[in-house]
Amino acid sequence: VTYWRHPRAVWRRSPGRIVIAGARTDDVRVLGGLGVLVWEVLDRPATLEEIGAEVADALDVAPPAVHDGVRAALEELLAEGFLRKAGG
């Protein structure tokens, strides 16, 4: 499965956070922690494994340590309409 940022998402960086409004709603969401890393990694389409590897690298931990967290972040971002996915 490949994930990418929803092209209709409007967003801005703020220190340690991402401010984002999606395609489905005008509500604004503030991402922090893992959500920020996942969003930054998705400057190009990537699979769960690729995202996990980059996030783990940024946090200087082994990929399995972040796998569940990254998957949960992706599901949440997808549910809120900030991401798209294809395949799988």
Next chain:
Amino acid sequence: MTVSPERVVRAIAAVGLTTSLMELPSAPLDPATWTYVTSLVRSHRVEGHLVDAVERGALPADEEQAAEAADLHLAAMVRCVRLERALVGVLDSLAARGIDHRVLKGSAWAHVDYPDPSLRSYGDVDVLIRPGSFDEALRCLESMGHHRRYPQPRPGFDRRFTKSVTMVHPEGIEIDVHRTVAEGGFGARVELEVLWESSASFVVGGVEALALGPDERLLHACYHAALGDRTPRLSALRDIATMLETGRFDPDRVDELAKRWVGRAVLARAVELTTTSFDLRATPFITRATSREASRRERRELAAHVAPESSYAARAWTTLRSLRGVRERVAYAWALGFPAEGYVRDRYRTRSERLRGASRALRQLAARSRRSG
């Protein structure tokens, strides 16, 4: 050593400018100065430059100050994202009706002129519309739930004479629909067709947006800073400094357009304010722009915008004098002298306010008429 909060906030707004000689304090600010500086940062809309200064280590900040700077910036970015969401909706709707646009000011400059749009915060959305599509663009926004803040003085006034119309959404977001880029005579002399000759594109929310071309963008930034607020925001001056430094514009064409629009005094004032505020090293363009002597007419028109006694009536008078042809002048004077009832009612709610407003406008117009002989 005493630190001037005003100077500190100017130095913050100048962070990243390689031609600025401003220096930031070498130690964290004391709590009282910090509080004052952050209030200035908010009012000048330079939250992005504050966090940039802290992140670069250019402005020493303790943990609490760094967190406060981040929170200030976050609030500004939440506002900008909301505005940009609204902008995307507006651009979609305009495109569906085949109406051309140019995005102006904050949103456009943030995307086109800054390395990261998060550096530039702003408080509303501005779009330029061709005069021929102006009424349709307003109807388009009305169909999206926006309403005019004020009615026009007379039917057809907007598409012929107005600088911009503010459309307000029930959620509080304001869209300024512009016909031209400045009020008064300076705005009336801007060649509108020139504003549409070139563009710079950027993508927002998956939509291709168009900003003005680089020369017109710099001139608009100068008109906005020099003629907008009596004391311009540092964000407006930083826009000019950024454009001067990136040098995407053609200096000769900018000068030529300013000359044709009888706006060299505006260019000079804006560049002067910018170089003084940020202590910029002079460049050939800066020297050329600031060394021209303004004509008497330009000085008088500038005063209508920036002098303490400046007023809407004074600017209206400069507009009247800049309109081409008797018919245009008569239509303009008629619309303002004898506006529709709704226009007066919405501006002046009570009878005594209406009478006071009318007598003030009459006194100002009479005084100007006497002075100009």
